[in-house]
Amino acid sequence: MIRALGWVLRRDLLLAFRRRGDVVNALVFFVIVVSLFPLGVGPEASQLRNMAPGVLWVAALLACMLSLARLFGPDHADGTLEQMLLAGEPLVVLVMGKVLAHWLMSGLPLVLMAPLLGLQFDLPGDALAVLCLSLLIGTPVLSLIGSVGAALTLGVRGSGVLVALLVLPLYVPVLIFGAGSVGATAAGTGAEAHLLLLGGFLALSLVLAPWASAAALRIAME
């Protein structure tokens, strides 16, 4: 089972490497959106510091959602998804491999880029650290929840809008506690409570989302 997960991971990373443009797109989107805000609202430092957590988190969330269509869509179109359903390995394991690859390609680059962008908003060092940590815990949740939405809307016309409608309500708690953790650090109340809740979301989605995605994929194939 671990071997199958490794192969799916390897396959998806190799495909992403051969289509680097797709990975770069989401990252460029993130950088552009975040960079436009200081230009748009003016150089008032305290104002920028206040809105930084929200802006960075919303941009990360949207960047993650943009790449959801690529999670199962191409595999569905060329028939490889069909073969995964008939793989002789539990589909849940294969879905986990795909979601992990998706996070490595779409979530992790955002985490690494965030501190640099945070500097544009004059965020202090401890807030930058918490921002990174919150994104590190939060973006896997976005990928996991997103995989359920992507699987449910597979092969449906206008699936992009439908995915947004399905997953955005579920993303809201992650957004609130993710951005809240940075805000709480800046306010001096400490971010532990927020980060623990984010950790809780991660644990819950790690247990539930792959099963839900696998079930949704089976339905999508019917």
Added chain:
Amino acid sequence: MGIAAMLEARQLECTRGDRRLFSGLNFTLGRGQLLRVAGANGSGKTSLLRIMCGLVAPSAGEMRWQGRSIRSEREEYSRNLVYIGHLNALKDDLTALENLQVAAALGGKPADAGRMLAGLDRFGVEHCAELPAKVLSQGQRRRVALARLALAPAVPLWILDEPFSALDVAAVMELEGLLASHLASGGMVVLTTHQEVQVVAHAVLRVDLDLHTAALLAA
């Protein structure tokens, strides 16, 4: 021989939307038998094959493998099955060799490059091994997809949707030979085709979806 490894359809029914494609379909398939699914375009051949794989649930009835419903022991059944659909299931950005390795690994089979190359060689596409699938012609892509069969002689049940499409005469003969040797060694083959093909088998079953019959042609 016989009962031990057998595929059985019981009162299968398939509806797509409001249209009933077939109903009350019964047949059994034993070792060394070839099942050919015939019917006009749109008569439900692909649907039947997808039901036989367990990808789609029939609207009534069930498929059984060794006496047990295929949907209750999905992974176990899948390990006894190679399905080649009308899509070739090749990733455009992976090479032919990588495509085969991934397919083998996901099927729980060893993925060493030597065996893969031998499989590609069997279908005359060894020189394409290091080429990305997107630059291959339609016929070459089909050959790469079919090379999975050459790598899976021990998997008893092969389900093939239009395996002869896009193939040239040499590849058709190669595939016929491969199917015949699989059947001779006790395997089972289910296929749909519009072409007249010569596959040597000691028993050929024919399911005709236009006439709603299942008949044993030769035994």
